[in-house]
Amino acid sequence: MKKWILLLLLTCFSNAYIVHTIYTVEINGIIGPYTLSQIERAISLAEQNNGLVLLLLSTPGGLADVTLQIMKEVGNSPVPVVGFVYPDYSYAWSAGTYVLMSTHIAAMAPHTVIGSCQPIAGGTPVNESKTLNALIGYLETVAKSYGRNGTFARLCITKNVNLGADEALRYKVIDIIANDIDDLLRKINGSSIVLRNQRVEIVVIGSAIQPVTPTPTETLQMWLSDPVVSSILSLLAFILLLTAFLTGHPAAIVAAIILLVVSMFSILPTAWLSLVLIIMGASLIVFEILAGMAAHGVVAGVGAVLVIIGFLSAYPASVFGRELIHIKDWWLIQLGLYINIAVLVGFIGLIIYKAVAVHKVKPPSEFLTNLRGMEGVALDDIEPGVPGFVKVFGEYWKAVSDVSIKRGCKIRVLEVQGDRLKVEPAGINTPEGTEGEK
Incomplete structure (x- = not known):
């Protein structure tokens, strides 16, 4: 009953966003293009079905370009996006912290850690002021747009500061500490967020959780x-x-x-x-x-x-x-x-x-060797009416001839007659490498 009363009041007196379905994206391992693709699909699904996107973070970090694209996608999302470092004893370092800080509601499980945001290139920390100042300015701006601590945004890049859940909540780096997803949904119900520069109240009337699984x-x-x-x-x-x-x-x-x-x-x-x-x-x-x-x-x-x-x-x-x-x-x-x-x-x-x-077509062996004029060698003595074997183009064939052909002599193919060749002598009818009889 309380839920329906809250829903009625919020609908009448404020700009409420009614949540029917929770679309979850598990961000485990390295953040890459596939992560951006999953988040984009989750936001599209939530927009079409009046849902909320929940990013479950347990990652050591990822690619800088992709992370910045994710932050931009979340910032321009037409639906609420909640970041949650979960399950317990997980961490969201580096790119994971960037993503968490860019969500409309940032949450952590009790024994989780965020921080260590200094960029790394080729295994070496980046200390170039141009790169660091750009990232510091962007992360500070994003954090402050949600009313969060901009100082942490600077320190986690310049000093690789890390915070546990209690410290992060105390210093206003995150908004909620929750034990699990159900606890998180209870705590965000009725909360106020800025969605596309407009303040709205989140009302969770459905707890259906729909995982957005990776495509092949x-x-x-x-x-x-x-x-x-x-x-x-x-x-x-x-x-x-x-x-x-x-x-x-x-x-x-x-x-x-x-x-x-x-x-x-x-x-x-x-x-x-x-x-x-x-x-x-x-x-x-x-x-x-x-x-x-x-x-x-x-x-x-x-x-x-x-x-x-x-x-x-x-x-x-x-x-x-x-x-x-x-x-x-x-x-x-x-x-x-x-x-x-x-x-x-x-x-x-x-x-x-x-x-x-x-x-x-004819059989492959016949097709390859059925070339009139091809020359070969007689392997047997061939007499009229007495066939013998010849070797032509690396293949062994039974052959006939109208004239006598001695073994070892060169022969020339006249035609193919079924499964045998008709041949004739090629040149002097003497074995190769010997002289004819005088």
Whole structure:
């Protein structure tokens, strides 16, 4: 009853934002392009369904450019975004602190830590005043826009200051300490925030929690962002390049290029990565078919997997679940759909072409050696009416002749007669390396 009375009062006397669904994004591990993609999808879902976005932070940090984009996305969000360092005994260092400070409501579990925001490049702390002053000014501005402590924003960059939950609340760095998600939702219910320069009251009337899970592409990017995985891929690419240099084998070159491209996936925008996967997969399928299925379908199989992953990533799970969602880069998805259709039609067309061609052409061995005028060597004595074996173009054939041909003599193919060749002597009818009889 109290909840409905509160809802009625807030609706009548203030600008209330009614929350029906909580869309959660778990930010674990390194913050990268996949994190931005998940947050964008969560905000779109919340906007379409009158929801709230809850970022669950447990991260050592991440990429600076992506973090600044996330802060901008959160700042311009049409829906409330709550940052929560959770679960207990977690941490949100560096980029995690930046993201937490940019949310409309910042919360921490009791035994969590934030701070250590000095940027690092190549494993070395950045001390350049131009970079540091820019980050300090931006983080201070963002923190003060939510009424938070700007001094901490400066100290966590210049001095790598760290704060626990109690200290962060005492110094007005965060807004709430909560034991869990349910406790957090109770405490934010009825709170006032500034949303797009307008003060609104949050009213939580629904506690349905909807996780925004990573798409296949986002999962792939997370996996590739692991330093161990990245090092292994780089080592394999180097080995393949060395092999290609020593042997000149084109397959090694292609494999090395693929590994190098894949290793760059972790820094590409996720929206573009789906398109890249589809193009790579389609290229591998076409390459395998044009090569006459030389790899027995393995390359085409890898290509098919890449196309499927790219397709599933372009159309997130929320679309298949019939949820309304605003897709920011819709033209990319349309382009991906057209490429999928073109690849499918082309693949089916090539299969039909190959099937028809198989029935029209002669067997491969006959096709390769059915060349009139090709020369070879007699392996047996051949007499009229008495066939023998010859070697032509590396193949062994049974052959007939209208004249006598001695073993070891050069022969010339006249025609193919079923499963045997009709041949004639090529030059003097004497074995190679010997003189004819005088």
